[in-house]
Amino acid sequence: MLRLDKFLCDANIGSRSQVKAFLKKKAVKVNGEIIDKPEFKVKEGQDKVTFQGKEVEYHKYVYYMLNKPKGVVSATKDNLCETVTDLLKDSGYDDLFPVGRLDKDTEGLLIMTNDGELAHRLLSPKKHVDKVYYVELDNALTEEGRRLLEAGIDIGEEKPTLPAKAERITETSLYLTLREGKYHQVKRMLKAVGCQVAYLKRIAMGGISLDESLPSGGYRELTKEERKRILL
Numbered sequence: 665m666l667r668l669d670k671f672l673c674d675a676n677i678g679s680r681s682q683v684k685a686f687l688k689k690k691a692v693k694v695n696g697e698i699i700d701k702p703e704f705k706v707k708e709g710q711d712k713v714t715f716q717g718k719e720v721e722y723h724k725y726v727y728y729m730l731n732k733p734k735g736v737v738s739a740t741k742d743n744l745c746e747t748v749t750d751l752l753k754d755s756g757y758d759d760l761f762p763v764g765r766l767d768k769d770t771e772g773l774l775i776m777t778n779d780g781e782l783a784h785r786l787l788s789p790k791k792h793v794d795k796v797y798y799v800e801l802d803n804a805l806t807e808e809g810r811r812l813l814e815a816g817i818d819i820g821e822e823k824p825t826l827p828a829k830a831e832r833i834t835e836t837s838l839y840l841t842l843r844e845g846k847y848h849q850v851k852r853m854l855k856a857v858g859c860q861v862a863y864l865k866r867i868a869m870g871g872i873s874l875d876e877s878l879p880s881g882g883y884r885e886l887t888k889e890e891r892k893r894i895l896l
């Protein structure tokens with residue numbers, strides 16, 4: 665059970681104060697009865713809550729995809745730099761955090777949520793969730809280098825990297841698919857084969873592809889389909 669105002673906020677009806685105003689205006693019914701008390705207790709999944717005549721679908725957790733721009737840090741707070749959480753201020757949620765990190769100069773897909781369990785599951789080293797990166801290089805990647813990236817390579821960790829997929833697009837660009845997420849992994853793997861990363865963008869993670877219609881810094885909620893894919 666949870667408070668009606670919290671239920672409505674979680675369902676994205678509005679901020680806490682907007683929700684209070686809606687309740688005052690008698691725009692909310694629970695099981696057919698007008699309820700105007702924010703503290704009224706709702707049994708989520710059982711009680712039928714309507715707002716302005718429409719049934720409210722309850723989501724305890726929310727899931728967004730963000731097209732992270734360069735220059736923004738993957739943190740919830742930073743004293744100096746803009747953070748990915750700052751970019752989602754208008755979502756109405758103040759408890760969102762990124763699932764994993766992208767370097768400050770890396771762009772692309774970052775999943776933002778308030779579901780700590782999901783973050784834990786997607787980032788667990790045992791899970792081997794695929795992450796796909798588009799990489800541009802300052803110098804050419806040789807076929808031998810490409811094969812080493814795929815086979816697993818020493819980047820100064822206890823063990824070599826797990827087998828990966830490296831598809832060259834041109835001599836100086838490639839798609840790299842990793843099943844783990846060590847610190848600066850893409851840059852370190854490429855350095856180990858004599859290449860310097862000039863541009864890095866994550867284009868997919870856990871079966872979810874970056875929506876190319878999202879501008880840099882733009883975000884949207886994951887669709888039902890996408891949610892299913894990562895919540896499995």
Ligand code: URA
Pocket residue numbers: 765766767768770847848849850851852864
């Ligand atoms: N690997 C990197 O080197 N940087 C990132 O941001 C992500 C993966």
